[in-house]
Amino acid sequence: MKFAWCTHFLRSWSGAVGVAALLGALFFFSCPTGVQAEPFPVYDEIKPKVAFWKDIYSRYPSTQGLLHDRFDLDLVYAVLEVENTWDNAARRRNRNQINAGREEYRAILLHLAAGHAPRNAKEERVLALFGDRASPERLRRAADNIRFQRGLKDRFREGVIRSGAYLAQIKEILRQYGLPEDLAYLPHVESSFNYEAYSRLGAAGIWQFMRATGRQYMTIDYVLDERRDPIRATHAAAQLLRENHQRLGNWPLAITAYNHGATGMIRARNQHGDYPSIIRHYSGNRFGFASRNFYSEFLAAREVAKNAERYFGPLDLEPQRRSHEIVLSGYVSLAELAAHLGVDVATLHRYNQGLREPVLQGEKYVPKGYHLRLPADQPTVRLASALPDTMLRQAQRRSAFYTVRRGDTAWEIARRHGVSLSAxxxxxxxxxxxxxxxxQNLRIPGVDEPAVMLAAASGAGAGKTRVAEAPPAQEPTAPATAAAPPVEAAPEVVAVAGEPAPGQVTEQAAAEDYQVAGALADPREVAAAGARLASARDNGWSLAMAERVAESRPDYVGEGVAPEAAGELLSSRRALSLSGNGSRLPAMTMAVAGAGEPATGAVNPAVVWGNLSVEEVRDLADGRRVGYIRVEVEETLGHYADWLSIPTQELRRLNGFPFGRPIRLEQRLMIPLDRGVEQAFFEEQRYEYHKSLEEDFYAAYRVDGVETYRVRPGDNIWQLSHDEFELPLWLIRKYNPELVLDRLRPGDEIRVPVVLARQR
Structure with a gap:
């Protein structure tokens, strides 16, 4: 980062407001005087764009949209009524209607461009839109630049209401950095002040930071994602905006750089000079519609939000979310903390939105040193100021995973890691x-996690759990759109208590496994489960469920049940009793497998694909110990360097890579394993990175089918993923495990998931 003190400030701003104010003041008075007087000019060249976006934000709801010219936004051809629902059928109807409208007006424009007279009132109206610009060349160009923009009035209004919770604090933070406080309205453009906003390509929070940019200013890992914390993310946005302004000299360019990147805007400024000239003439790589309109959208959003009651009528804004902050001196269970403070976990999360799902579910602790915010008007402040030592841990819970190999069964994996099959x-x-x-990389639940959610199972269509030879990549086949993977719906669950010691399985967990094994209807697993339960008991009695098994499933005889196991299973008549007083196992809800489930098991949203383990470890002749890995999707040398706590250049030297040389998918690389970072820790960090990417995406989106794309000459997977599909590369890889994605050939077929936002 350019200014090291900025990072320090972000990490400890709560105790350094005075320093921040001083530094912000110094920056403010060092700014050009013109910036202070007129920070956000409305140039004549962009007034039509600003008017267009004001209409989008304040006039047209999400049930309407405009067909318009991509470059001249005052050329609006039609207002379309569209469906504002979440189902795939509505999406197709909207798409068909929009495409039909686009083709209709394209035909009109080409007709007029050919020199023909208007044939009806609609064509006369279209021609009149151009006025003295209606040259044949201009009309032909317009025919290829018809775009659809959905209205946002209802969503913008909701965003204004939500903004009440943090707007005052955001303005104060911006002032601390010496920035114009009206930048606080930029999140209306980015996210409509949706604190749970997450884009299809991975931008998160109200400021919509991508992971790579956000990591320069915030903590983003498996436990914390400070992009989602409105306060911490505002500090990060303030630093980025200030750096943009220092590099570019004015706010129109600095704000555009927030979307397009400072390097790209410096290139544009060097080529064309000022902002109006850039908007008129610059056609740099990836300077598309969003970047070209970003500053205009900000001006429109600022106008509408600052005068919200003029556009929307009286509004009842969310009350300001005042809080008190403490710094945790140890690792803390969020559930234990909530119980101690007398508040629920949801309340703590509402004030600390950077805490990720593993913390909320008890898989991980709230980290040591975390600045925890609490409701300021609650008696929790006194309790939080002196947490009992028994609540504070000195280490974080570790993550464990296992990469499935051919011949594995879920049963064997669970037994090998000392956890129950149900868990x-x-x-x-x-x-x-x-x-x-x-x-597949299965997450191994911790034996000391506070609760286990018991997945429901069913005997319907049950079969063996033997691992498949390979993912059924060829399914589904035609037609172009396939049914949604049934694994998107999580199985029904019931809570199961019990905390087995490391490497052991409790009697109750073993009993649960026996029930699951019965549902799976595999006699070997039933027998093994019975023996496992028997070995877990220490009060002198054993399982008698085998009596029922023997009566109801005589076909088990001769199916490979070991005589000693069968004898153990039949050794008692006390079927499900866990003690002499007749207590019984909790009821278990069984999930019925859908008919298409085996064909889509490879796209289980809860399971990460890829080779995330170190393949081989060697001791080199010079005494260094190295490991060999394969590059997976979404990985860079920077990620490896971060997980190993070494400079990226060290990895380049070790592998003989010159600066600027990219790595490629499935490339074999060496990593040092003699620098204090254990192999297991590296693998854990790598797994958590991929797991967090997938968890965040599936929390915001669901897959509603699969379509097929046939590769054309000139295609590459990065361009397709980002521009054509607007989907993360890991998701494309997950649905196409058999394709070598960086070596696509014309005619290859790519299965593309149809993704819809989840209702919040």
Whole structure:
């Protein structure tokens, strides 16, 4: 980062407001005087754009949209009525209507461009839009630049209401950095002040930071994602905006750089000079519609938000969310903390939105040193100021995963790691048959996690849990759109208590496994589960469920049940009793497997694909110890350097890579394992990175089918993923495990998931 003190300030701003104010003041008075007087000029060249976006934000709701020219936004051809629902059928109807409208007006424009007279009132109106600009060349160009923009009035209004919770604090933070406080309205453009906003390509929070940019200013890992914290993200946005302004000299360019990047805007300024000239003439790489309009959108959003009651009528804004902050001196269970403070976990999360799902679910602790915010008007402040030592841990919970190999079963994996099958199934949302595939990375739930969510299973259509030879990549086949993967719906769950010691399984967990094994209807697993339960008991009695098994399933005889196991299973008549007083196992809800489930098991949203383990470890002749890994999607040398706590250049030297040389998918690389970072820790960091990407995406979106794209000459997977599909590369890889994505050939077929936003 350019200014090291900025990072220090972000990490400890709560105790350094005075320093921040001083530094902000110094920056403010060092700014050009013109910036102070007129920070956000409305140039004549962009007035039509600003008017267009004001209409989008304040006039047209999300049930309407405009067909307009991509470059001249005052050329609006039609207002379309569209459906504002979440289902795939509505999406297709909207798409068909928009495409039909686009083709209709394209034909009109080409007709007029050919020199023909208007044939009706609609064509006369279209021609009149151009006025003295109606040259044949201009009309032909317009025919290829018809765009649809949905209205945002209702969403913008909701954003104004939501903004009440933090707007005053955001303005204060911007003032601390010496920035114009009206920049506080920029989140209306980015996210409509939606604190849960997450884009299809991975931008998060009200300021919509991408992960790579956000990590320069914030903590973003498996436990924390400070992009989602409105206060911490505002500090980061203030630093980025200030740096943009220092590099570019004025706010129109600095704000545009927030979308397009400072380097790109410096290139544009060097070529064309001022902002109006850039908007008129610059056609740099990726300077598309969003970047070209970003500053105009900000001006429109600022106008509408500052005068919201003029556009929307009286509004009842969310009350300001005042809080008190403490710094945790140890790692803390969020559930224990909530119980101690007398508030619920949801309230703590509402004030600390940077805490990720693993913390909320008890998989991870709130980290040591975290600045925890609490409701200021609650008696919790006194309790939080002196947490008992018994609540503070000195280490974080570790993450564990296992890469499935051919021949594995979920049962064997659970037993090998000392956890119950039911817990393993729940942690990975395995279907009722516990189907797994080679190449999947199963999360191993911690034996000391506070609760286990028992995944429901069912005997319907049950079969063996043997791992498939390979993912059924060829399914689904035609037609172009396939049914949604049934694994998107999580199985019904019931809570199960019990905290087995490391490497052991409690009697109750073993009993649960026996029930699951019965549902799976595999006699070997039933027998093994019975023996496992028997070995877990220490009060002199054993399982008698085998009596029922023997009566109801005589076909088990001769199916490979070991005589000693069968004898153990039949050794008692006390079927499900866990003690002499007749207490029984909790009821278990069984999930019925859908008919298409085996064909889509490879796209289980809870399971990460890829080779995330170190393949080989060697001791080099010079005494250094190295490991060999394969590059996976979404990984860079910077990620490896971060996980190993070494400079990126060290990895380049080790692998003989000159600066600027990119790495490629599945490339074999060496990493040092003699620099204080253990192999297991590296693998854990790598797994958590990929797991967090997928968890964040699936929390915001669901897959509603699969379409097929046929590769054309000139295509590459990065361009397709970002521009054509607007989907993360890991998701494309997950649905196409058999394709070598960086070596696509014309005619290759790519399965593209149809993604819809989840209702909030």
């Amino acid at each position: 393993l199934m729940a942690a990975n949302q395995l279907n009722s048959r516990a189907t797994i595939y080679a190449g």
